[in-house]
Amino acid sequence: MTSTEEFYRIKLLPPYVFEEVNALKARLRASGRDIIDLGMGNPDMPTPPHIVDKLIETARNPKAHRYSASRGIIGLRRAMARYYERRFGVTLDPETEVVATIGSKEGFANLAQAITAPGDIILSPNPAYPIHAYGFIIAGGVIEAVPALTPEQYLSGLSAAIAASKKAPRAMVINYPSNPTAQTVELEFYKDVVALARKHDIIILSDLAYGEIYFGAPPPSILQVEGARDVAVEINSLSKTFAMAGWRVGMAVGNARLIAALARVKSYLDYGAFTPIQVAAVAALDGPTGCIDDIRQTYRGRRDTVIEHFAMAGWDIPTPDASMFAWAAIPEPYRSLGSVEFAKMLMEKADVAVAPGLGFGEHGDGHVRIGLVENQQRIRQAARNIKRAFQNN
16 A cells, blocks of 8 residues: 555545635634634534533542443433433333434444445435435445435435335435424324335434424424334434533434444444433433523524524525524525535625535535524624625625
């Protein structure tokens, strides 16, 4: 091997689309520009105090600093099962149907490693959160990207892709509320997906990381569908629900065979999250729900401010039903730029950063993702900057 040769799995990954935009943001900030960053999906709210207090209390116990368990401590797995019972009416066995993960991203990637053989076909939405495709690509799978600008388009595309595939797909990825499109589905959607998967013996990986950040009806879980546990695992997270993104606490729940495969892979790779973090996660899941309502209302206020004030700037954005994002078509006068150049223009002329839709797949290129990660005053300032940029351009 020469020093310039690319490693095999690194060659499977495309150039990082966000790199160019992030480099420009760094240069502008270094020059003294105040960039209002609506591009990152990084929660800015503090973790509720009772969760932090439990972390500190547990961390004072010397025994809590030893190795933990790769599947998660039993107390946390039981708390996760209780959450699913309360929230969705779904009864889970914490011994066989629940694994605590080091964030939902790790759980998704290791589940891909556990179930994927080289050449397996995976049906994945496009646009989508990058791990949905690249977790499988790194594991040796082949992605069949299915357009997913609406849930209806994705569902019909799944059926068409299965019919057209020369080899039976191994798995399909479902993500609602969606990152990046912020769209939601009702239980009927999941019933159709489960029926399709059962008919063709396809595994379902459902990503419900934004299941508690909603502004209308609470989003359902795929596990509420009869027969879903025969084919499905759901990945969930505490990151957005409790403003615990950096804590890295998630869960995989559902089909016992798939959960066992994930647990087996994890047993070779990690010893689980730091025990005090897991104990604090129990306090989050079993604790008062008012903090979830407060976080949700903060995002609602920011969402409403984005919609109202960006419209005043001349940019009409569909109102998202859920998530911490708005998914916005590039305004018509700038559509020919594509999402990367449009995002760069907003930074250079309006001091506002957004995430280019191309970073989530080629079908996202006519859009940008706007994160609800700045306070309402900063969002109003962003809208004023954008209005001035549009008028002067």
